[in-house]
Amino acid sequence: MDGKGIGITGLKKRYGRGDTAVDALKGVDMEVAPGEVVGLIGPSGSGKSTLLKCLGAVIEPTSGRMRLGAEVIYDDGWKVKDIRALRRDRIGFVFQAPYLIPFLDVTDNVALPSMLAGVANAEARQRAVELLQALDVGHRARAMPSQLSGGEQQRVAIARGLVNQPPVILADEPTAPLDSERALAVIRILNEMARKFETAIIVVTHDEKIIPTFKRIYHIRDGVTYEEEGEGRGFE
Amino acid sequence: MISLAARDILHAWGKFVFTGIGLGLLIGVTLTMAGVYRGMVDDARVLLDNSGADLWVVQKDTLGPYAESSSIYDDVWRGVRGMPGVARAANVTYLTMQVRLGDHDVRSMVSGIATGEPGTPGWPPQLVAGRQITRGHYEAVADIATGFKLGDRLQIRRNHYTVVGLTRRMVSSNGDPMVFIPLKDAQEAQFLKDNDAILQQRRRTAENPVYNPPGIPGMLDGVIAAQSTNPFVNAVLVQVAPGSRPDEVAEGIRRWKRLTVYTRGQMEDILVGKLIATSAKQIGMFLVILAVVSAAIVAFIIYTLTLGKIREIAVLKLIGTRNTTIAGMILQQAVALGLIGFVVGKIAATFGAPYFPKHVLLLPRDSFAGLLAVVVICVLSSIVAIRAAIKVDPAEAVGG
Numbered sequence: 175m176d177g178k179g180i181g182i183t184g185l186k187k188r189y190g191r192g193d194t195a196v197d198a199l200k201g202v203d204m205e206v207a208p209g210e211v212v213g214l215i216g217p218s219g220s221g222k223s224t225l226l227k228c229l230g231a232v233i234e235p236t237s238g239r240m241r242l243g244a245e246v247i248y249d250d251g252w253k254v255k256d257i258r259a260l261r262r263d264r265i266g267f268v269f270q271a272p273y274l275i276p277f278l279d280v281t282d283n284v285a286l287p288s289m290l291a292g293v294a295n296a297e298a299r300q301r302a303v304e305l306l307q308a309l310d311v312g313h314r315a316r317a318m319p320s321q322l323s324g325g326e327q328q329r330v331a332i333a334r335g336l337v338n339q340p341p342v343i344l345a346d347e348p349t350a351p352l353d354s355e356r357a358l359a360v361i362r363i364l365n366e367m368a369r370k371f372e373t374a375i376i377v378v379t380h381d382e383k384i385i386p387t388f389k390r391i392y393h394i395r396d397g398v399t400y401e402e403e404g405e406g407r408g409f410e
Numbered sequence: 411m412i413s414l415a416a417r418d419i420l421h422a423w424g425k426f427v428f429t430g431i432g433l434g435l436l437i438g439v440t441l442t443m444a445g446v447y448r449g450m451v452d453d454a455r456v457l458l459d460n461s462g463a464d465l466w467v468v469q470k471d472t473l474g475p476y477a478e479s480s481s482i483y484d485d486v487w488r489g490v491r492g493m494p495g496v497a498r499a500a501n502v503t504y505l506t507m508q509v510r511l512g513d514h515d516v517r518s519m520v521s522g523i524a525t526g527e528p529g530t531p532g533w534p535p536q537l538v539a540g541r542q543i544t545r546g547h548y549e550a551v552a553d554i555a556t557g558f559k560l561g562d563r564l565q566i567r568r569n570h571y572t573v574v575g576l577t578r579r580m581v582s583s584n585g586d587p588m589v590f591i592p593l594k595d596a597q598e599a600q601f602l603k604d605n606d607a608i609l610q611q612r613r614r615t616a617e618n619p620v621y622n623p624p625g626i627p628g629m630l631d632g633v634i635a636a637q638s639t640n641p642f643v644n645a646v647l648v649q650v651a652p653g654s655r656p657d658e659v660a661e662g663i664r665r666w667k668r669l670t671v672y673t674r675g676q677m678e679d680i681l682v683g684k685l686i687a688t689s690a691k692q693i694g695m696f697l698v699i700l701a702v703v704s705a706a707i708v709a710f711i712i713y714t715l716t717l718g719k720i721r722e723i724a725v726l727k728l729i730g731t732r733n734t735t736i737a738g739m740i741l742q743q744a745v746a747l748g749l750i751g752f753v754v755g756k757i758a759a760t761f762g763a764p765y766f767p768k769h770v771l772l773l774p775r776d777s778f779a780g781l782l783a784v785v786v787i788c789v790l791s792s793i794v795a796i797r798a799a800i801k802v803d804p805a806e807a808v809g810g
Contacts, residue, residue, distance in 0.1 A: 223808060232728065232805045261804075262730020273725045273807060275414075277421035282412060287729045289411050318421075334729070346808055 178208035179374040185238030198224040200397035206374040216394035266335030266343035272327035274319035305333040325356040345377040415742035434754020440700040441759040449769035454583040454681035463647035475644035495654030500524040501643040502532040503596040510565040519582035522596020531647030540575035551575035553587035601640035709791035716795040724806035748788035
């Protein structure tokens, strides 16, 4: 690792206390290099979502260590003061459903995280338009989310996740609502963006269509991860 | 940073506008209620202003002539006129009754005014058509709110009166339009019974040995004559001479005439503080109820709108939006809803006021107070929705 990407060691998460306590994560280890896209695969209840929420600083792990780039952000406790700013500036999210803000147009949906980070509106919009063009949805920049197709919405959501150029993007089943062609297109875009922006991307999925595209896969079962070489097939 | 509230409102403008219109009608009713109260106060002041009096001389220990009945002899005014500091004094009577015109009647306050000239206390200060009363009997000047026209023949008790003049904004403290007739006619109208009642009274008097004792011829005629006339008026209106202080003049009349005298300020206190106090409390209660209902509606609408955006709020929080930004968005929407409602309500109240049977007076300061109240209500109403939004967990945006 060259100081970018994300790495976690011995990450644990326990819900509840005493007899009713559930160990959702039992010591997860994971390393994702900048520019790399890895798959995170596991059955329902395996701890995928919990891991994603821990990685996204949405919930606090019980113990373990997390590194984002060169900075240790968690070591048996948060090491950063402003978790909200951490999420805003250094972690990008792409969800199963695009969850675009319905009352903002496409450009402002993408530009919003930059605006929240204090970037001037004009500059944030410029960044957004460039990203939208890179993702082939530049022609829908002024449209409202409800006017877009599912694939277009997902590309806009990817652009929103990328706009602050975070070192890591967490994608939670981003292809679930899409057909094979569009699903592969989304994964191709994520790979392109990962290379272009040197972003580490973790894709949670159990979509059989896209699993063969990953070069590296983390399987998670009963709160423990196992690393596996992927097929790393192309996207055609 | 863009305004999330403005974008949301523009996106769902129909919902906001129609909700605002509904709320606005409620606010319009609230403003109108306040206007009704102001109208009552204004009517009371107009009544005092238009009477042209500085002092009201009434029966001792009464709150007459408007809030209580008052009866004093109609020759008292001569003595009052002679008091130091008195420029003019005139008898006046007031009687609220149904005045008939043809086959319909109008509730009016009939005022008997003494003979004199324009400017005499009790006279209508200005006319919009026709002339003042010049004859001693059977002429009338009516407020245009009665609907009467010049030349109409009104019936008051058994007598008919020709409308010779029309005036404006001459109303009682209850808002009833006034009809002015000569004093003697008004005294008769206050007292005069129908023919059957007169015959009955004469028979009873004749059969009463106290009034018709044997051996005293002429006594019965005298008693009946006394019963057939009304030597009373309700008040004497007094104009104070230039340079004299009403308080001092009033004190002199109280001391020497043993009558109750009210100054303008005291009379206003009686009308506003006593006569319309119950109505004011009633309206105040309605205003409180309407304010609570408005608050409940705004709170419910904003809360419902917020619950409909839980997922978006979770996403906003996940991507780093501050709670204060989200709270600001909800607050701005609540205030915007209130402002839409206020504008609609103000327009509705302004255009609706003339159609109310009573005088509705919409004062700018009441509108300003209403605006402030609406903003405060909206701010308070948004608290529930803001609390709900702040409790939203950003994890809700992430599946699982």
